[in-house]
Amino acid sequence: xxxxxxxxxxxxxxxxxxxxxxxxxxxxxxxxxxxxxxxxxxxxxxxxxxxxxxxxxxxxxxxxxxxxxxxxxxxxxxxxxxxxxxxxxxxxxxxxxxxxxxxxxxxxxxxxxxxxxxxxxxxxxxxxxxxxxxxxxxxxxxxxxxxxxxxxxxxxxxxxxxxxxxxxxxxxxxxxxxxxxxxxxxxxxxxxxxxxxxxxxxxxxxxxxxxxxxxxxxxxxxxxxxxxxxxxxxxxxxxxxxxxxxxxxxxxxxxxxxxxxxxxxxxxxxxxxxxxxxxxxxxxxxxxxxxxxxxxxxxxxxxxxxxxxxxxxxxxxxxxxxxxxxxxxxxxxxxxxxxxxxxxxxxxxxxxxxxxxxxxxxxxxxxxxxxxxxxxxxxxxxxxxxxxxxx
Numbered sequence: 001x002x003x004x005x006x007x008x009x010x011x012x013x014x015x016x017x018x019x020x021x022x023x024x025x026x027x028x029x030x031x032x033x034x035x036x037x038x039x040x041x042x043x044x045x046x047x048x049x050x051x052x053x054x055x056x057x058x059x060x061x062x063x064x065x066x067x068x069x070x071x072x073x074x075x076x077x078x079x080x081x082x083x084x085x086x087x088x089x090x091x092x093x094x095x096x097x098x099x100x101x102x103x104x105x106x107x108x109x110x111x112x113x114x115x116x117x118x119x120x121x122x123x124x125x126x127x128x129x130x131x132x133x134x135x136x137x138x139x140x141x142x143x144x145x146x147x148x149x150x151x152x153x154x155x156x157x158x159x160x161x162x163x164x165x166x167x168x169x170x171x172x173x174x175x176x177x178x179x180x181x182x183x184x185x186x187x188x189x190x191x192x193x194x195x196x197x198x199x200x201x202x203x204x205x206x207x208x209x210x211x212x213x214x215x216x217x218x219x220x221x222x223x224x225x226x227x228x229x230x231x232x233x234x235x236x237x238x239x240x241x242x243x244x245x246x247x248x249x250x251x252x253x254x255x256x257x258x259x260x261x262x263x264x265x266x267x268x269x270x271x272x273x274x275x276x277x278x279x280x281x282x283x284x285x286x287x288x289x290x291x292x293x294x295x296x297x298x299x300x301x302x303x304x305x306x307x308x309x310x311x312x313x314x315x316x317x318x319x320x321x322x323x324x325x326x327x328x329x330x331x332x333x334x335x336x337x338x339x340x341x342x343x344x345x346x347x348x349x350x351x352x353x354x355x356x357x358x359x360x361x362x363x364x365x366x367x368x369x370x371x372x373x374x375x376x377x378x379x380x381x382x383x384x385x386x387x388x389x390x391x
Contacts, residue, residue: 024102025228025271028192029264030171032241035257036297038098038167039264040090041272045287046156048083052304052315052331054347055080057094058324061130063147064355065118070147074130077322079302079315081293084155085334086356087122088129094322095133096169096297099125105197107161109149110181119147120358121162128166135172139187142176149178150358160356165194169297175200193233196225203229223286228271235270239263261294265305265312268292275307306333311340319344328352 026040042048056077063070080091089101101124112118119127132138151160164176175186179199186200195203203226240263243256251259272289294303300317315331319342329347331339339346 024196025225025232025268026100026102026165026194027232027236027264027267028167028171028173029236029239029260029267030189030241031256031260033256034171034298035260036096036167036169036171037260037264037294038100038297039268039292039294040100040102041268041289041292042081042083042089043273043287043289045158047308048089048290049085049334050081050083050089050291051085051333052302052347053080053082053088053350053352054078054315054320054322054329054331055126055130055352056322056324056326056328059130059328059352061123061126062355063117063119063123063127064152064357065120065150066357066359068115068118070117070119070127072127072130076130076133077317077320077326078126078129079317079320080126080129081291081304082353083122084356085353086155087120087160088126089122090293091125091129092295092297092300092302092317093129093133094300094317096300097129097132097134097138098167098295098297099128100165100194101125101162102165102194103196104161104163104177104199106199107151107163107178108181109151109178112148112150114148116145117147118150118358120355121149121151121160122358123355124149124162124164126355128164132166133168134170135166135168135174135187138166139174139185143183143185145183152356152358154356163194163200167297192236193229195229195232198226223273223277232267232271235267239267257296257299261296261301261303264294265292265303268294269305272307304333308336309338311338313339313341313343315343315347320347 024041024043026038029037055074057074059074061072061074076093076095078091078093080088083089092098128138132141154160165173167173171189173189173191175191175194177184177200194200244259248254248259251262269292272292273287275288277288289307291307292305301314302317303312303314305312327349328351330350331343331347
């Protein structure tokens with residue numbers, strides 16, 4: 001075996017055998033005609049009572065973090081999928097920016113001793129959707145750390161330890177993680193896949209080993225985050241970048257955009273976890289896929305695919321009124337409602353949900369609830385330094 005492959009194998013074994021994995025997968029696809037789509041799974045140990053929301057520009061926002069809560073007014077309208085109707089877990093704004101929150105056991109947002117405004121991390125993605133049109137714009141603003149994040153406890157008692165991915169209509173991408181209290185940003189179009197633990201730099205190292213092995217020979221098949229990362233990377237890099245004559249006849253409108261949406265959705269389905277799969281005692285953080293989304297950032301369409309319902313449906317942002325002064329609207333899903341096709345007309349006026357409240361003590365509480373796996377990884381890690389990877 002080549003020395004590099006041997007070293008990567010050792011790293012892969014050490015990191016994947018250390019303990020539990022965590023849920024969710026995100027991929028970013030770019031076609032030859034500048035079609036850009038972001039797909040993701042939401043994996044969790046219970047249904048999250050998710051609804052779809054259409055938020056217009058001009059909304060007054062509060063960061064749900066007590067007296068020092070960050071305040072802002074949304075510049076852009078967006079469509080989001082809510083988690084517990086208490087946070088924006090995923091969404092697409094009118095400029096083609098996509099934000100995804102995924103679980104990260106190692107997340108540590110640091111101290112709140114400074115006088116920075118505070119933001120509940122379940123509003124982190126919405127802040128990005130409300131304020132930025134491109135990834136580069138978001139990176140420039142967020143690298144300055146204009147606020148401190150707090151992690152509330154989810155309604156089921158789980159810690160909301162999260163990291164954030166952003167992508168835009170040009171195919172640019174950025175991953176934001178707080179590790180050891182320091183912000184790490186991985187910025188560049190090459191960052192097309194994201195899962196969960198371990199931290200992103202280690203995920204890249206593990207994936208490097210599997211790239212050396214070659215996916216046609218063997219791919220890891222478990223539901224662990226690092227295995228899903230390897231499979232998603234292999235499949236994503238082999239999706240057709242232009243019209244495929246073998247399949248286009250049966251694609252609606254015979255368009256590459258619809259073919260690409262189908263390809264991305266089939267890829268995130270391939271790394272999904274079956275509904276109702278019980279977590280083992282040794283892998284308590286592997287959870288069932290609850291829903292999947294695909295955002296078409298060129299045509300501003302948002303696809304939703306539930307694990308509990310037979311139909312995939314979508315909403316075209318161009319068919320929603322997202323201008324200042326327009327009402328907030330909701331597409332109800334939490335009670336098993338079934339939709340098909342384009343659904344913009346089915347959104348109904350609704351009062352916006354409130355972000356899950358966090359307090360300054362949430363940092364300490366979250367730290368106590370972090371998994372033993374994350375703690376063991378921290379103990380083995382070298383001193384962590386702030387890093388920004390920009391290519």
